[in-house]
Amino acid sequence: MPRVYLDHAATTPVHPEVIAAMLPYFHNSFGNPSSIHSFGRESRQAVDDAREKVARLLGASAREIFFTSGGTEADNIAIQGVALAKKGQGRHIITSQIEHHAVLDACKYLETQGFAVTYLPVDEYGRVRVEDVKAALRPDTILITIMHANNEVGTIQPIREISAIAREHKITFHTDAVQTVGSIPVHVDDLGVDMLTLSAHKFYGPKGVGVLYIRKGTKLKPLYHGGGQERKFRPGTENHVGIIGLAKALEIATADMDTKQAEITALRDKLMAGLLEIPEVKPNGHPTERLPGNVNISIRYVEGESLILSLDMQGVAVSSGSACTSGSLDPSHVLLAMGLSHGEAHGSLRLTLGRDNTPADIDYVLAALPPIVDRLRQMSPLFHKR
Numbered sequence: 001m002p003r004v005y006l007d008h009a010a011t012t013p014v015h016p017e018v019i020a021a022m023l024p025y026f027h028n029s030f031g032n033p034s035s036i037h038s039f040g041r042e043s044r045q046a047v048d049d050a051r052e053k054v055a056r057l058l059g060a061s062a063r064e065i066f067f068t069s070g071g072t073e074a075d076n077i078a079i080q081g082v083a084l085a086k087k088g089q090g091r092h093i094i095t096s097q098i099e100h101h102a103v104l105d106a107c108k109y110l111e112t113q114g115f116a117v118t119y120l121p122v123d124e125y126g127r128v129r130v131e132d133v134k135a136a137l138r139p140d141t142i143l144i145t146i147m148h149a150n151n152e153v154g155t156i157q158p159i160r161e162i163s164a165i166a167r168e169h170k171i172t173f174h175t176d177a178v179q180t181v182g183s184i185p186v187h188v189d190d191l192g193v194d195m196l197t198l199s200a201h202k203f204y205g206p207k208g209v210g211v212l213y214i215r216k217g218t219k220l221k222p223l224y225h226g227g228g229q230e231r232k233f234r235p236g237t238e239n240h241v242g243i244i245g246l247a248k249a250l251e252i253a254t255a256d257m258d259t260k261q262a263e264i265t266a267l268r269d270k271l272m273a274g275l276l277e278i279p280e281v282k283p284n285g286h287p288t289e290r291l292p293g294n295v296n297i298s299i300r301y302v303e304g305e306s307l308i309l310s311l312d313m314q315g316v317a318v319s320s321g322s323a324c325t326s327g328s329l330d331p332s333h334v335l336l337a338m339g340l341s342h343g344e345a346h347g348s349l350r351l352t353l354g355r356d357n358t359p360a361d362i363d364y365v366l367a368a369l370p371p372i373v374d375r376l377r378q379m380s381p382l383f384h385k386r
Contacts, residue, residue, distance in 0.1 A: 001315045004361045008202075008293060008354035009151055009179060010319055014245070015204040021248040022206065025241045033238050034229065043240045050247035054211060057254050058196070059187040066212045066230045067243050071178040072102040074197035074212035075145075077233060078174045079106040081220030082143045082195075083115055086172070090140030091115045096128050096157075097337040099147050103176055104333075107145075120146075125286040126155035126338045133162050141171050148177040148186070148196075152334040152350055153285030154294025156180070163192030172218060178202055178210075182253035183291055184261065194218045200242065204355070205249030209242030260355050265292040267353050267362055272297075274366035278373055284335060284348065293353035298335075298344040302376045307349055310372045316365055319350045 005013075025046060031039025033047050048062075055062045068074040083093065095107050097119045107117045118136045120128055128146055144166050149156045159175055166173035174195040180186055182203025188196055195218060199210040212233070214220065220233075227235030253260075272295050275281055280300040299307065304320030311318055320332070331345035340348075351365070 002361070002364050003315045003317075004357075004364055005317045006351040006353060006357070006361070006365065007317045007319050009154075009350065009352035011201045011207065012204045012354055013356075014201075014206055015249055015252055017252060018205055018245045018248045022241050022245045025244055033240050034227075043238075046244050047238055047240050050243045053247040054250060057250050058181075058213060059189050060213055061216070063231075064188075064213055064216055066214060066233050067238060067246075068197075068210045068212050068230075068234050069208055069239070070201075070210040071100070071176065071197050071199035073234070074199075074210050075100070075102040075174075075176055076106050077212055077223055078195045078197060078214075078220065079103065079143065079145055080110065080223055081233070082172050082174070082218075083110050083113075084221040084223075085219040086142040087115075090138075090142040092138045092141045093117045094120065094133065094136050094141060094144045094146075096120045096122060096146055098122055098126055098150055098152075098334040099145070100151055100176055100178070103145055103147070116140075122155075122337050124339055125289075126150050126153045126284070126334060127286055127289065128157055128162070130158055130161045130165070133165055137165075137169060137171075141169070143172050143174065145174040145176070148175045148180040148191070149184075149291050150285070150334060151179050152332055153296045153338070154179075154291035154352075155286040156184075156289045156291065159191050159193065166194075167192060172220075179291060182250060182257075183293065185257065188213055188215070195220075200246035200249055203249050203253045206242045206245040209239050209246050211246070261292045264353050264355070264357070267357055267359065268293055268295055270359070271295050271351060271353070271362045271365065274362070275369070278370055282344075284338065284340070291352075295351040295353075297349050297351075298340060299347045299349060299373055300344070301380045302347050302373055304346055304348050306376050307347075307369075307372065310376065311365075311368065314368045314372075316368060319352075320348050 029042045031043045033043040051062045051065050055065045120132050163173050172194045175193050177196050178199045181198040194215045196213040201207040222232050229235050282298050284296040331342050335345040
């Protein structure tokens with residue numbers, strides 16, 4: 001039985017060249033980067049080189065790159081750090097209803113600390129309306145945080161237009177770019193953002209390491225205390241092995257991005273076209289402004305969890321939403337915000353492609369899924385009552 005992995009939005013396998021780059025630092029060059037002896041200096045040099053590389057690939061300076069344990073920590077440092085630094089100027093934050101829970105939960109926490117948060121709606125494609133951002137502005141708005149692209153439906157947000165509004169009103173602007181870095185071109189000056197977060201395991205790097213880009217001059221206070229690493233924004237001994245892997249993975253992803261983007265987009269379009277041949281299936285997300293590898297559909301009269309388990313028995317790995325909420329029985333907050341019913345949201349399926357998927361993978365999935373849908377619908381009382 002073939003094994004087909006279509007859950008790259010949740011995580012990706014580590015690229016062989018990334019593993020090779022990391023291996024020496026597990027044993028031979030294992031020193032603490034803060035130590036001044038030769039072992040430590042070797043590790044420090046590797047971290048410095050990785051920082052320079054990441055900065056160059058994002059269009060930033062090395063002093064604007066801060067290594068973290070991943071996207072969730074980076075989001076929290078960015079959002080809470082700005083709130084703490086600017087609370088004397090205002091206590092209003094603007095975000096969207098479809099953000100990752102790392103952003104939503106950070107904002108909800110700040111509401112308990114006396115901050116006001118506006119959660120912007122999205123259109124039927126999962127896109128924030130620029131006019132809604134303008135309408136939500138208040139004299140006390142200190143931060144706007146809108147994701148670059150959604151992790152469930154793949155819709156890319158109008159970040160350049162939103163950043164222009166933020167810049168005009170001198171409001172700090174943060175974007176969660178965890179789903180876009182390594183998948184589509186990301187340049188901090190082109191986007192116009194003050195802060196940007198990314199996570200290595202989304203682009204064939206190791207888990208447990210990420211980056212927070214902080215534009216020079218941006219005000220925020222550290223959340224942690226206990227060391228001087230990462231200029232006190234993320235104290236603690238650096239994960240130098242992970243940092244080296246992150247930089248190598250980003251280098252590889254950037255070098256062949258145009259080729260891989262075209263290949264993955266072609267497979268995505270083939271997959272989407274085949275899925276839409278199944279009766280009563282509708283696509284979710286923007287038809288054109290979407291990530292190359294993202295396919296999200298709703299299948300009427302079928303539960304997403306049953307689809308996932310049935311496909312897994314056929315060797316196919318997919319999801320029905322964010323990996324961070326896969327244990328929840330609640331329907332996707334993203335799909336509900338887009339106007340889908342609870343039934344449509346519960347019947348959603350997310351299939352996300354990567355660099356190693358092939359046309360044969362797509363053919364296999366398109367052959368395996370229709371019989372599963374038919375079988376599950378025959379068991380559904382809603383299907384028979386339609």
